[in-house]
Amino acid sequence: MAKFVVLLGPPGAGKGTQAEIIAEKLAIPHISSGDLFRENLKNETELGKKAKGFMDAGKLVPDEITISMVAERLSRTDCNQGAILDGFPRTPYQAHELDIILAEKGNTICCVPYIMVSDQDLLERLTGRWTCKAAGHIYHAKFNPPKDPGICDIDGSSLYQRDDDKKETIEKRLAVFHEQTAPLIAYYREKNLLVEVDGTQPIEQVTTALLKTVTSVA
Ligand code: ADP
Ligand code: AMP
16 A cells, blocks of 8 residues: 655754655655755756745745646656655645545555644754755754765765755745644644654654654554
8 A cells, every 4th residue: 555644844843854764764755845846946947947936035836836846746656655745735725636636546645744843943953954965965063963064974965055044034934834834734633644743852753753653554
């Protein structure tokens, strides 16, 4: 049975960090809508040009652009056994469309871990986040530092700070989360899919909690 997991949580909750680990353990892809947009920005595609202004402003990219991009990614054969979705869906409309996309192949979401962290902690996490240029591996100056400063442990590429990890943009992104994405908590709770996870624990403990949740559902 294919396993589609939606990781829900505010920016900086640890979705990308955890998705990478869990996806490897379950041998299914990690699909991050933010990474897909950043890949398009790097390659200067039309999609990237359309998304850039929204991302720089800390706003959501419009639903129609985002949904078609993720639908295309989910249509690839490496998703036949499932996927870990990180950063998508982010609006009730995206959530509704995701249900339809999965149902087309007879699939459903198996669980929605909601990684909870306070806004104050999120600001510290995001201002200290360093991301690898080659593949988006995630570090933190204090909480998860690389062995050599500025260098990715995994692929040796250089680390950079994301343009949208500036204080003003982070504040905007957190406001957008509370306004536009938080309604998904109730949406998935009603469907009995939501599992609350304490995201303030150290990375390994969050992983343990998530793996317990993900492996306990069919
Ligand atoms: P998201 O994908 O939800 O935006 P990330 O996985 O990029 O979040 O994590 C945001 C920042 O917080 C990164 O710098 C990451 O290293 C750090 N981080 C992730 N999980 C934890 C944790 N449990 N405790 C402390 N810092 C964390
Ligand atoms: P993330 O990497 O998840 O922090 O996302 C970075 C930025 O990409 C967001 O601030 C949005 O501008 C855009 N983005 C990522 N995922 C979505 C989504 N599901 N819907 C709309 N915009 C998104």
